[in-house]
Every structure is written in structure tokens, then in C-alpha cells.
Amino acid sequence: MATPFHLKLTADFFDASGRTKYADIGLSVLAAAPHIRHTAFAEHRPEIAPEQLAGTHGVIVLTPKITAHSVSQAHDLLAVGRFGVGYDSVDVKACTAADVAVCITTGAVDRPVAEATVGWMIALTHHMRTKDRLVRTGEWDVRSRYMGGELRDRTLGLIGFGGIARAVLRLLENWGMKPPLVFDPFIDDATATKAGARKVSLDELLRTADFVSIHCPLTEQTRGLIGAPQLALMRPTAFLLNTARGGIVDEAALYDALKAGRLAGAALDCFAQEPVLTPPRLAELDNVLFAPHCIAWTNELFRDIGRTACQSMIDLSLGKRPSGVINPEVLARPSFQEKWLRLCGPHQ
Numbered sequence: 001m002a003t004p005f006h007l008k009l010t011a012d013f014f015d016a017s018g019r020t021k022y023a024d025i026g027l028s029v030l031a032a033a034p035h036i037r038h039t040a041f042a043e044h045r046p047e048i049a050p051e052q053l054a055g056t057h058g059v060i061v062l063t064p065k066i067t068a069h070s071v072s073q074a075h076d077l078l079a080v081g082r083f084g085v086g087y088d089s090v091d092v093k094a095c096t097a098a099d100v101a102v103c104i105t106t107g108a109v110d111r112p113v114a115e116a117t118v119g120w121m122i123a124l125t126h127h128m129r130t131k132d133r134l135v136r137t138g139e140w141d142v143r144s145r146y147m148g149g150e151l152r153d154r155t156l157g158l159i160g161f162g163g164i165a166r167a168v169l170r171l172l173e174n175w176g177m178k179p180p181l182v183f184d185p186f187i188d189d190a191t192a193t194k195a196g197a198r199k200v201s202l203d204e205l206l207r208t209a210d211f212v213s214i215h216c217p218l219t220e221q222t223r224g225l226i227g228a229p230q231l232a233l234m235r236p237t238a239f240l241l242n243t244a245r246g247g248i249v250d251e252a253a254l255y256d257a258l259k260a261g262r263l264a265g266a267a268l269d270c271f272a273q274e275p276v277l278t279p280p281r282l283a284e285l286d287n288v289l290f291a292p293h294c295i296a297w298t299n300e301l302f303r304d305i306g307r308t309a310c311q312s313m314i315d316l317s318l319g320k321r322p323s324g325v326i327n328p329e330v331l332a333r334p335s336f337q338e339k340w341l342r343l344c345g346p347h348q
Contacts, residue, residue, distance in 0.1 A: 117168050
């Protein structure tokens with residue numbers, strides 16, 4: 001019989017009555033693992049406190065940060081499961097030092113983010129926001145000022161070529177677009193070619209692409225990656241989309257480029273400072289689309305992310321290597337192995 005495993009979920013998954021805010025967060029997977037006892041944090045905090053993790057073997061996190069302080073007393077904590085693929089809110093080095101594995105839900109977000117990206121591409125090039133406003137304000141007769149354009153014969157440039165970017169390409173296979181461009185220092189030319197794309201420098205991508213779509217993580221190398229010099233390389237007819245992380249794009253520089261007509265439009269799902277509780281300056285502009293870091297949120301997305309996160313915890317509890325570990329070196333640490341054996345028994 002498996003050793004009892006205490007799993008906690010952060011409080012922001014639940015409403016004041018303790019019910020989940022979402023239709024399905026994948027908890028049904030746990031039915032096949034009766035040794036796992038799952039509970040919710042009693043309260044939501046922007047940063048997880050050490051006492052919230054007391055007696056916890058695994059935690060699935062929606063929005064709170066995991067800092068060095070969070071895991072400073074993580075004597076029984078084996079894993080942090082991020083509900084998604086971004087992990088800039090987690091101090092990974094501190095987790096490794098505290099013998100805590102950090103898991104993300106690789107693959108679970110690919111399709112919904114890709115769909116949202118393509119939807120935004122169409123919405124931008126067809127001026128959907130503006131055309132909606134023309135009807136709402138009785139400006140029918142000015143419609144000829146807003147001729148749109150098709151995706152056909154246009155070039156997509158992808159910054160970052162992980163699962164989401166590749167899913168975007170699969171969705172666009174039959175849209176008649178030109179061969180896509182990819183900038184990603186972590187792939188080789190052959191990988192891009194196999195996917196039907198061409199690997200180029202960032203400058204070439206920015207100069208050439210009609211749509212520049214960002215799909216890389218926020219790291220010290222990508223923070224401020226798209227600033228005024230990079231935006232100046234883009235065509236005035238081009239569009240910028242960011243469904244990755246705020247901080248990659250300099251929002252002040254983007255405002256200046258859009259305001260001056262040096263860029264056709266933009267779509268932003270994420271911002272340098274979140275949550276955005278007052279309208280940003282970019283909201284003055286009609287050629288910008290926004291979402292509060294949820295453009296890809298669907299019932300299917302939350303279900304699939306939850307199932308993946310829960311399965312990682314089940315595997316860990318059974319002594320199996322979980323999927324999506326971004327600090328795999330922690331698994332080989334003798335101190336982690338000792339903790340794992342103490343809490344979960346012999347490995348399989």
C-alpha cells in the first residue's frame with residue numbers, strides 16, 4: 001500500500017465557499033490514487049509562506065510566487081507543480097537548494113495558446129475591434145477606411161520554438177502563408193527545417209515578418225528582448241503578439257511605436273506588472289488588443305493542465321520520476337533522494 005501523500009492546492013483555485021472557480025482542474029485523476037490526500041490553502045497570499053507548506057509533500061500553484069523564503073522550512077516538501085508552463089514566479093535555484101523539484105505541465109497548454117494566437121492574428125489584420133465599434137457607435141458609413149488583410153501570403157515570425165509555437169504552425173498549415181521564420185538560440189537549423197520553418201537571427205525576423213509572435217520564457221536573457229531598437233526594425237504594416245510573459249516587451253517603447261504609426265498593431269496577454277488594475281497607456285490606442293493574462297483560458301486547458309499536474313504528483317508519490325521537471329538535477333541529490341525515500345518509500 002502506498003504511503004499517504006499530502007497534496008495542497010493554492011487558495012486561488014477556489015471561491016469563498018471552497019468550491020473550485022473552474023469547471024474542471026483535473027482533480028478526477030486523483031481518484032485512482034487514494035493515498036493522496038488533497039486540501040486547499042486556507043487563504044490566498046501573493047507569496048507562499050513557509051507555514052502554508054507545513055506537512056505538505058506536494059503543492060500545485062496557480063498564481064502565488066515561490067521564493068527562497070517560501071521553501072526555507074520545506075523539510076517534507078518534495079515538489080512544486082506550476083499550473084502551466086511559465087515558471088518565472090518560482091525561485092528555481094532556491095527550490096533546488098531546498099531539495100524541491102519544480103514541475104511544469106509541458107504540452108498541456110500548446111493547443112489553446114496556439115488557437116488564441118491565430119485568433120488574435122485574424123482579429124488584428126481584419127480590424128475586428130474597430131469594426132465592432134463602428135456598429136456600436138453608428139459609424140457604418142466609414143467602414144471603407146478599415147480594409148483588412150488576409151493571412152494568405154504573409155510571413156509569421158516566431159520568437160521561441162517550443163511546443164506552443166509548433167502548435168501555431170500546425171494550425172496554420174493550410175492558410176497559404178509564406179514559410180515561417182523562427183528565432184530560438186536553443187534549436188538548430190535542422191529542427192526548424194523539419195517543422196517547415198527557417199531559423200534566422202532576431203533582426204532578420206523582425207525586418208521580415210508580418211506577424212511577430214512571442215513564445216519564449218521570461219529569463220534574464222529575454223527580459224527587455226523587444227525594445228525600441230527592435231521595434232524600429234519591424235515593418236509599419238507588421239503586428240506584434242505577446243502571449244508569453246510581460247517584461248519581454250518594453251511596453252513604453254511599444255506605445256511610442258504604435259502611436260507614431262511605425263507599427264500596425266499589437267496584442268498583449270501579459271504585462272511587466274500584473275495584475276493591471278488601472279487602464280495602461282496602451283489602452284488609448286484602437287489598434288491594440290488585450291487580455292488579463294487569460295487569452296487561452298478554456299475549460300479544456302484547465303482540465304488538461306490539472307490532469308498533468310496531478311499525475312506528476314501521483315508519479316512522485318509512487319517513487320516514479322515525474323514529467324515536466326525543470327530542475328532535474330535535484331532528483332539526483334542524495335539529500336533529495338533521502339527525503340523522497342523517507343516520505344514515499346522505495347522508488348520504482
